[in-house]
Amino acid sequence: MRAIAFSTYGPADVLEVVELPLPHPGPGQVRVRVAAASVNPADWRLRSGQFRRFLRISLPFVPGCDVAGVVDAVGSGVSLEIGDPVIALQPTKIAGAYAEQVIVDAASLAPAPAGLALDAAAALPLCGLTALQALRRAGLSSGDRLLVYGAAGGVGTLAVQIGGLLGAEVTAACAASGRELVAGLGAARVLDRERDDLASPGSYDVVFDAVNALPFRRSRQLLRAGGTAVTVNPFAARLAPDWLAFTRNGRRLRSVLVQPDAVGLATLSSWASQGDLRPVVERSYPLEQASSAHERSQTGRVHGKLLLVADEALAAHVPGSTGWAASA
Numbered sequence: 001m002r003a004i005a006f007s008t009y010g011p012a013d014v015l016e017v018v019e020l021p022l023p024h025p026g027p028g029q030v031r032v033r034v035a036a037a038s039v040n041p042a043d044w045r046l047r048s049g050q051f052r053r054f055l056r057i058s059l060p061f062v063p064g065c066d067v068a069g070v071v072d073a074v075g076s077g078v079s080l081e082i083g084d085p086v087i088a089l090q091p092t093k094i095a096g097a098y099a100e101q102v103i104v105d106a107a108s109l110a111p112a113p114a115g116l117a118l119d120a121a122a123a124l125p126l127c128g129l130t131a132l133q134a135l136r137r138a139g140l141s142s143g144d145r146l147l148v149y150g151a152a153g154g155v156g157t158l159a160v161q162i163g164g165l166l167g168a169e170v171t172a173a174c175a176a177s178g179r180e181l182v183a184g185l186g187a188a189r190v191l192d193r194e195r196d197d198l199a200s201p202g203s204y205d206v207v208f209d210a211v212n213a214l215p216f217r218r219s220r221q222l223l224r225a226g227g228t229a230v231t232v233n234p235f236a237a238r239l240a241p242d243w244l245a246f247t248r249n250g251r252r253l254r255s256v257l258v259q260p261d262a263v264g265l266a267t268l269s270s271w272a273s274q275g276d277l278r279p280v281v282e283r284s285y286p287l288e289q290a291s292s293a294h295e296r297s298q299t300g301r302v303h304g305k306l307l308l309v310a311d312e313a314l315a316a317h318v319p320g321s322t323g324w325a326a327s328a
């Protein structure tokens with residue numbers, strides 16, 4: 001099978017097309033024929049070596065944590081059928097979605113959304129679960145006033161919509177170039193993060209920094225007493241002075257490190273099937289142009305998601321509303 005791998009850490013051009021033997025699923029696993037993967041900043045951080053001190057991987061390594069495709073082979077103990085449309089979040093250390101086939105633990109799969117093309121479904125797992133887990137960690141409740149900072153990115157575009165689905169009144173902040181896009185996602189108001197005041201102090205119950213760019217002090221000012229800031233910076237909890245400052249003032253600081261979660265993924269899939277959650281795709285690239293997709297992601301200016309299409313015909317396939325996709 002064709003895959004994209006890197007054998008050495010470095011810039012985007014260390015990614016190369018390789019031929020690998022077809023993998024076989026073990027007990028509890030399935031092989032997924034990949035329609036599309038998506039590009040996440042973690043992919044190029046891993047490729048560049050930024051994670052090498054705390055995440056050991058063996059080279060050559062096939063990146064890609066977001067999987068959308070169909071079940072192609074099943075290991076023992078798995079009740080799924082060949083052809084079932086699925087999505088999955090692979091653990092960062094295993095990844096492997098930049099390929100025509102990938103082995104996935106059956107327990108981490110969710111049905112692909114009905115009525116959404118499989119390529120767009122690949123935009124959901126990592127960013128959708130990050131947003132969902134962050135907002136849940138913050139204890140977001142119906143009626144809360146939520147600020148999503150970095151609303152035009154992969155996590156942000158889904159967080160704006162998920163915040164609304166959880167019943168919050170959402171204010172979204174992004175650069176002017178993303179304003180129109182983000183306004184279409186259902187935010188009550190969209191602020192220009194470079195020009196507008198984010199709000200008067202104490203305006204929000206929850207502040208979600210979806211890009212790790214809002215200084216903690218600013219998040220704290222924006223929160224009401226007892227409110228919660230949550231960030232995608234997974235090390236925020238270790239930044240003791242900021243942590244203590246939050247606590248002293250009756251405000252909480254939480255961080256999220258996304259975890260595979262089949263139940264959460266099924267929730268995202270169900271929202272997408274109902275048309276309530278819409279992945280935003282900036283651009284799709286064929287698998288062999290993974291290095292160009294990484295270069296674009298590294299600009300930090302992507303609006304929504306970048307996709308890598310492994311199988312063009314399968315990527316255009318729209319799962320119907322019958323079978324496992326509807327009943328799981």
Ligand SMILES: NC(=O)c1ccc[n+]([C@@H]2O[C@H](COP(=O)([O-])OP(=O)(O)OC[C@H]3O[C@@H](n4cnc5c(N)ncnc54)[C@H](OP(=O)(O)O)[C@@H]3O)[C@@H](O)[C@H]2O)c1
Nearest residue numbers: 041130150152153154155174175211213232256257258302
């Ligand atoms: N902890 C976790 O588990 C976890 C999970 C997923 C992602 N992450 C991290 O979260 C971050 C966002 O991920 P992503 O997939 O959403 O990335 P992304 O799609 O590449 O984010 C791009 C967006 O970032 C915005 N942006 C860039 N610089 C900004 C700044 N200084 N202030 C505010 N917004 C800025 C841009 O919007 P504008 O148009 O407004 O500039 C752009 O739309 C990444 O650092 C990623 O590694 C962490």
